[in-house]
Amino acid sequence: MAATATERRLFIAGSWVENGDWMDVRSPYSGEVVGRVARGGAKETRRAVDAAVEAMREPLPAHKRAEILVKIAGGLGRRHEEAAQLICAEAGKPLKTARVEASRAMSTYTFAAVEARKLAGEMVPMDAAQAGEGKLAFTLRRPRGVVGAISPFNFPLNLVAHKLAPALAAGCAVVLKPASQTPLSALFLAELAEEAGLPAGWLNVVVGSAGEIGDVLVEDERVAVITFTGSGPVGWKLAERAPRKHVSLELGNATPVIVAADADLDAAAARIAANAFSFAGQSCISIQRVYVERAAYEGLVERLVPRVEALKVGDPADEETDVGPVIDDDARERILEWIAESGGELLTGGDADDEGLIRPTLIANPPPDAKVSCEEVFGPVCTVSAVDSLDEAAALANGTRFGLQAGVFTSRIDSALRLAQELEFGGVTINEAPTFRTDQMPYGGVKDSGNTREGPAYAVRELTEERLVVIEL
Ligand code: NAP
Numbered sequence: 001m002a003a004t005a006t007e008r009r010l011f012i013a014g015s016w017v018e019n020g021d022w023m024d025v026r027s028p029y030s031g032e033v034v035g036r037v038a039r040g041g042a043k044e045t046r047r048a049v050d051a052a053v054e055a056m057r058e059p060l061p062a063h064k065r066a067e068i069l070v071k072i073a074g075g076l077g078r079r080h081e082e083a084a085q086l087i088c089a090e091a092g093k094p095l096k097t098a099r100v101e102a103s104r105a106m107s108t109y110t111f112a113a114v115e116a117r118k119l120a121g122e123m124v125p126m127d128a129a130q131a132g133e134g135k136l137a138f139t140l141r142r143p144r145g146v147v148g149a150i151s152p153f154n155f156p157l158n159l160v161a162h163k164l165a166p167a168l169a170a171g172c173a174v175v176l177k178p179a180s181q182t183p184l185s186a187l188f189l190a191e192l193a194e195e196a197g198l199p200a201g202w203l204n205v206v207v208g209s210a211g212e213i214g215d216v217l218v219e220d221e222r223v224a225v226i227t228f229t230g231s232g233p234v235g236w237k238l239a240e241r242a243p244r245k246h247v248s249l250e251l252g253n254a255t256p257v258i259v260a261a262d263a264d265l266d267a268a269a270a271r272i273a274a275n276a277f278s279f280a281g282q283s284c285i286s287i288q289r290v291y292v293e294r295a296a297y298e299g300l301v302e303r304l305v306p307r308v309e310a311l312k313v314g315d316p317a318d319e320e321t322d323v324g325p326v327i328d329d330d331a332r333e334r335i336l337e338w339i340a341e342s343g344g345e346l347l348t349g350g351d352a353d354d355e356g357l358i359r360p361t362l363i364a365n366p367p368p369d370a371k372v373s374c375e376e377v378f379g380p381v382c383t384v385s386a387v388d389s390l391d392e393a394a395a396l397a398n399g400t401r402f403g404l405q406a407g408v409f410t411s412r413i414d415s416a417l418r419l420a421q422e423l424e425f426g427g428v429t430i431n432e433a434p435t436f437r438t439d440q441m442p443y444g445g446v447k448d449s450g451n452t453r454e455g456p457a458y459a460v461r462e463l464t465e466e467r468l469v470v471i472e473l
Contacts, residue, residue, distance in 0.1 A: 006035040006086070008183070010044055010207060011190040013051035014200025019044070023207070025184055028092035028325045029316055035090065035184045039208040045175065045216035048204035052146040052173035053222050055201030059143075062116050065168055069113035071196035072165075072189070076106040083157055083188060090182045091156050093279050094321040105161040105189075108439040112165030112456040119170065121466060136471045141464040143171035144246055145224025148217030150210075150238075152230040153327055154282045156182035159229050160189055162439070164203060166459035172225070173202045175217065179230075181327060183207040210234075218242045225463060232448050239451075248452035248462050250444055252376040253404035254288050255434050256397035258419060259300055260390060260410035261293035267431065268409040269303035275433035276382035277311055277360040280326050284449075285405045285435045288377055290384045291393035297386040301364070304384065305348050308360045313353060325357055326379050332358060335379035342366040342373075344383060374400045390415055394422045404445035407434035426453070 009016040018038035025035040060068075076083060080102050087098035121139030126132030149163035160178060167174045178186035183205075190205045206213055217223050218241045226242055228235045229250040239247040259268050276287040292300050316324035326332050335358055339350050344366030349359040361381045366373050372383055387393045397406055405427040408419045420428045426445045429436050437443055444453040452462055 006184055007037075008035065008187040009038040010040045011187060011194070011203065011205040012040075012044060012048045013054075013204065014194070017044070021208075023180070025090050025181070027089055028181070028327050037183045037187065037207050040206040041208050041212040042216050044206050044208070045177075045213045046220070048175040048206050049146060049216065049220050049222055051201035051204055052175055055173040055199065056143070056146065056171075058199075059171055060199070060202070062119060062171075065171065066113040066116040068193070068196045068198050069109050069116060069165055069168060072192045073106045073109035073113070075192035075195055076102065076109065079192070080106075083185065086184050086188055087157055087182075088316050090184045091153060092316045092325045092327065094316045094324050095319060096321075097279050098316075101155055101158045104439055105158040108158060108161040108456065109165045111440050112169040112460075115166065115456045115460045116169035119460060119464065124468070126470075134473050136473055137468060139466040139468050141170075142467050144463055144465050145172065146222055147172045147174045147225045147227060147463060148223045149174050149176045150214065150217070150226070150228045150230065151176065151178050151186065153179035153181040154279065154284070156185035157189065158439070160186045162454050162456075162459065163227055163229070164189060164193070166454075166456045167227075167463055168198070168202065169456060170460045170463035172463050173204075175204045175206060175223070177206055177208075177210070177213045177217070180207065180210065214238065218245075227452075227459075227462075235450070236448075246462070248454075248459075249450040250452060250454055251284070251404075251448060251450045252378070253284050253402045253445065253449050254374060254376050254400045255285050255405060255407075256289040256291060257287050257407040257409065257434060258390065258393040258397060259290060259292040259296060260408070260412065260415055261295040262411045262415075263296065263409035264411065264431075265296060265299045265303055269300060269307055271409075271433040272382065273304060273307035273311065275435035277308065277323050277380045278435070280323050280358065281380040281382075282326060282378050283435060284376075285437065286378075287382055287407070287433060287435060289373060289397070290382060291387045291396050292384060293390065293393070294386045294388060297384075301347065301384060305362060308362055309348055311360050313357050313359060314355070323357070323360055323380055331379065332356065335377060335381060338371045338375075338377060338379075339363065339381060342370045342383075344370065344372070347384070349380070368396060368399060376402065390419065394419060398422075398424045401448040402445065403447035404449040405429065405434035405437075407432065426450070
């Protein structure tokens with residue numbers, strides 16, 4: 001184990017526990033052990049649900065919840081570099097990107113604290129109908145109940161924050177199952193929550209077998225909500241298995257960008273190069289498909305290729321690195337296979353370097369049914385295809401089963417607004433990469449990409465339900 005390796009237990013009912021079963025957390029870059037984490041299963045998950053149910057018997061007032069959320073944000077501020085180093089070590093995320101994630105997690109907690117303080121129902125205009133005359137009615141927003149949260153490896157701190165912070169703001173206790181490859185950041189957040197004075201049971205973190213933990217979250221009737229971020233097949237299966245729970249899904253994408261002939265090509269090329277390869281393309285909104293009007297095709301390609309070739313590939317702990325490893329060998333082999341079978345022309349990259357890191361890869365004009373054109377690559381791969389019109393571009397962009405975010409580069413307001421309406425996505429960015437996200441935005445997908453919106457204000461709505469109160473005057 002590395003000298004700096006971290007050891008963490010599970011966090012259940014306010015205690016750090018283990019049952020003798022441990023697992024190693026390894027760097028995706030070096031394979032070195034960067035931490036050791038206690039592993040739990042069905043038994044620990046049931047105990048965690050017991051603790052969450054018990055915690056919710058004594059609701060925390062909104063001001064207390066907000067105070068705790070602010071303190072966690074403060075803890076993240078004080079231990080910002082530690083958080084970034086942890087993300088870098090366990091996810092292999094380049095340090096400069098990991099620092100951005102750590103800052104964003106602070107923002108997520110800060111926005112959630114605001115939501116805790118303003119969580120309120122609304123007045124119902126009862127005398128708007130004759131039958132309502134003489135009555136007063138309003139709604140209360142009540143926490144739905146215990147939240148089972150499941151998070152992915154690629155934003156091990158901030159996507160966990162997007163589960164925990166709104167749940168606490170809404171007054172819901174949580175049982176969190178982080179990704180097995182990246183549990184350290186989640187347990188670090190639990191430590192900050194404990195330090196911030198969160199009473200026992202409001203947050204429980206169980207690391208271990210996805211099947212065992214997931215089965216308890218699905219089957220235990222006391223878990224009212226499942227909030228899942230990860231891959232589509234796992235997410236939709238969970239929703240199918242838990243028809244009576246509120247299941248929120250944040251899933252994948254094959255993120256498209258449309259570049260009009262009238263776009264500022266320097267700006268478009270700079271944003272595409274930066275946002276197709278950051279964290280080796282392992283973001284659900286990493287740019288994967290670029291559709292450019294034929295008149296601008298050569299101009300875009302000649303600006304894009306040198307920018308992509310200038311990205312520094314290497315050790316994620318190196319301050320200069322732009323592109324590090326993908327999460328594991330299976331992912332690397334799959335991505336290299338998809339590149340090899342793409343059927344397009346390789347503009348740059350296409351293979352792995354001496355350290356086994358996939359070089360940022362640009363593929364020109366692959367057929368629409370190639371995997372790189374219609375599945376989520378989740379790797380440092382981007383396609384660039386010439387199209388004859390913006391209509392064709394929109395049809396191709398809409399032509400997959402995904403619908404998370406899409407981007408448009410154009411200097412014409414009419415094209416921008418038309419495409420914003422025609423693109424079937426949860427979000428459309430204009431003259432900005434669709435990889436753009438700040439944590440107060442409503443973020444989520446349509447079609448196979450999900451069924452919810454995250455961002456504390458929106459997540460709090462999902463995690464609470466309205467109770468109507470009618471008073472006879
Ligand atoms: P994943 O393989 O689906 O895993 C996500 C989480 O689900 C992990 O904690 C995993 O646990 C758990 N899991 C796996 N099988 C399960 C089961 N049967 N029951 C319950 N839980 C189960 O996804 P990933 O590879 O970590 O993440 C990449 C995917 O997430 C991509 O598709 C990406 O687009 C998507 N994503 C979406 C968003 C968004 O906001 N829309 C954000 C980030 C990522 P183990 O780790 O133990 O297997």
